[in-house]
Amino acid sequence: MSVKKLLYLVLDGMADRLDDPATTLELAVKPGLDYIARNGVCGLMYTVGKGVAPESDEAVISILGYNPHEVYPGRGVIEAVGAGLSIREGYEVAFRANFATVDPKTKKLIDRRVGRSLSTEEANELAKAVDGLDLGKYDGYARVKATIGHRAVVVISSDKYRLSPYVSNSDPAYIRKGLLNIAVKEFEPYIKPVEALENTEEAKRTAELANIFTEKTIEILDKHPVNIKRKEKGLLPGNAILLRDAGGTLPKTTPLPIKYGLKFAVLAEMPVEIGIGRIFGADTIALEPPIGDPSEVYSVRLEKSLEALKKYDIVYVHLKGPDEPGHDGNIELKKKRIEDIDKYFVQPFLEKMSSNTAILVTADHATPPSIGAHTDDPVPVAVMAETIQPDQTTKLTEKECRKGKLGIIPHGWEMLPKIIKLLNQHT
Numbered sequence: 001m002s003v004k005k006l007l008y009l010v011l012d013g014m015a016d017r018l019d020d021p022a023t024t025l026e027l028a029v030k031p032g033l034d035y036i037a038r039n040g041v042c043g044l045m046y047t048v049g050k051g052v053a054p055e056s057d058e059a060v061i062s063i064l065g066y067n068p069h070e071v072y073p074g075r076g077v078i079e080a081v082g083a084g085l086s087i088r089e090g091y092e093v094a095f096r097a098n099f100a101t102v103d104p105k106t107k108k109l110i111d112r113r114v115g116r117s118l119s120t121e122e123a124n125e126l127a128k129a130v131d132g133l134d135l136g137k138y139d140g141y142a143r144v145k146a147t148i149g150h151r152a153v154v155v156i157s158s159d160k161y162r163l164s165p166y167v168s169n170s171d172p173a174y175i176r177k178g179l180l181n182i183a184v185k186e187f188e189p190y191i192k193p194v195e196a197l198e199n200t201e202e203a204k205r206t207a208e209l210a211n212i213f214t215e216k217t218i219e220i221l222d223k224h225p226v227n228i229k230r231k232e233k234g235l236l237p238g239n240a241i242l243l244r245d246a247g248g249t250l251p252k253t254t255p256l257p258i259k260y261g262l263k264f265a266v267l268a269e270m271p272v273e274i275g276i277g278r279i280f281g282a283d284t285i286a287l288e289p290p291i292g293d294p295s296e297v298y299s300v301r302l303e304k305s306l307e308a309l310k311k312y313d314i315v316y317v318h319l320k321g322p323d324e325p326g327h328d329g330n331i332e333l334k335k336k337r338i339e340d341i342d343k344y345f346v347q348p349f350l351e352k353m354s355s356n357t358a359i360l361v362t363a364d365h366a367t368p369p370s371i372g373a374h375t376d377d378p379v380p381v382a383v384m385a386e387t388i389q390p391d392q393t394t395k396l397t398e399k400e401c402r403k404g405k406l407g408i409i410p411h412g413w414e415m416l417p418k419i420i421k422l423l424n425q426h427t
């Protein structure tokens with residue numbers, strides 16, 4: 001039987017450090033994922049490259065087969081597209097944003113995510129208060145759209161003056177390295193001034209407008225009724241907006257269906273992966289945020305994936321689950337998120353998958369609870385199909401997959417073409 005379909009499953013932040021004494025994957029009870037590793041071929045993959053602790057967006061672009069150093073448009077643009085916003089190239093710069101908690105006087109960062117306690121409704125209220133904000137210079141103004149939880153998109157705009165995305169982040173947890181943004185483990189807990197990264201009027205203007213935005217929004221949000229109520233209830237106020245990963249233009253790339261000559265669907269929960277699916281030309285199905293009973297959350301994802309496999313050749317499914325507890329240093333919750341995905345998505349998928357279907361499972365990056373941020377550790381990769389002879393790997397863990405037949409894949413963008421070739425070889 002030849003392989004006609006591929007389910008490409010990515011668990012966000014699933015991996016830990018290769019040298020962690022006991023990784024979450026080793027502790028998790030995951031018979032489904034281990035079955036794939038045992039009956040498939042495995043390896044380890046640096047999703048962008050050795051030494052790069054990638055953000056999800058550049059990592060996902062890479063494991064879809066594109067070199068992010070060449071096509072990366074900046075997470076701001078990606079999240080804007082994911083949130084349904086259009087960007088006027090040259091006159092607008094989009095940032096990924098976080099509602100955060102600061103000391104309004106010292107700008108000291110108390111919590112980069114308002115303690116993950118902001119409801120989407122509250123975030124929408126706060127966004128509305130600063131959407132359309134007049135920045136008082138260069139005919140500048142801001143567009144603000146809340147997305148999920150603490151996340152938002154901010155677009156700095158001008159109707160008369162040209163702007164540039166070559167500016168730094170005010171969010172100290174990520175720094176720009178060339179086109180990419182790198183997660184940092186330790187940082188000074190203060191909002192950073194946005195600076196021009198090129199010596200042009202456009203970049204300097206954009207940096208100045210971003211800093212005006214930061215100042216004005218702290219003033220407005222700190223006294224917003226939503227935050228007054230939150231403070232009365234002893235909750236952290238979402239009284240600041242952190243900016244990162246500026247972008248201004250959409251990349252010109254070969255769309256996924258053309259690149260692989262296959263019908264390609266992306267199923268994703270977060271604006272960033274939804275944006276990537278749209279920008280890179282896949283049919284994109286936005287999933288509701290993974291909130292509620294895991295058995296319901298993942299059975300919906302399973303049904304939609306099986307439905308999509310009837311129509312598309314490759315169905316890429318991105319599940320956020322393990323990443324957040326990784327950021328929060330909560331290994332127990334990260335283990336449970338992996339076990340829930342295994343129990344309510346992977347195992348039933350394995351029971352239902354038809355014999356002409358392969359399954360590829362990996363992660364976009366490591367988010368080890370021992371570090372609480374993305375790291376540059378390689379992530380496990382496993383692919384199983386009726387036509388592939390298993391290697392000696394016995395389970396899906398970092399150390400086990402290191403011994404697998406796929407070896408160490410140095411850059412994520414090499415992986416998918418390699419897997420498709422492997423599947424075609426055996427058809």
Ligand SMILES: O=C(O)[C@@H](CO)OP(=O)(O)O
Nearest residue numbers: 055056098113151323327
């Ligand atoms: O959006 C998120 O889930 C994370 C990582 O992508 O970002 P942050 O660390 O700002 O929460």
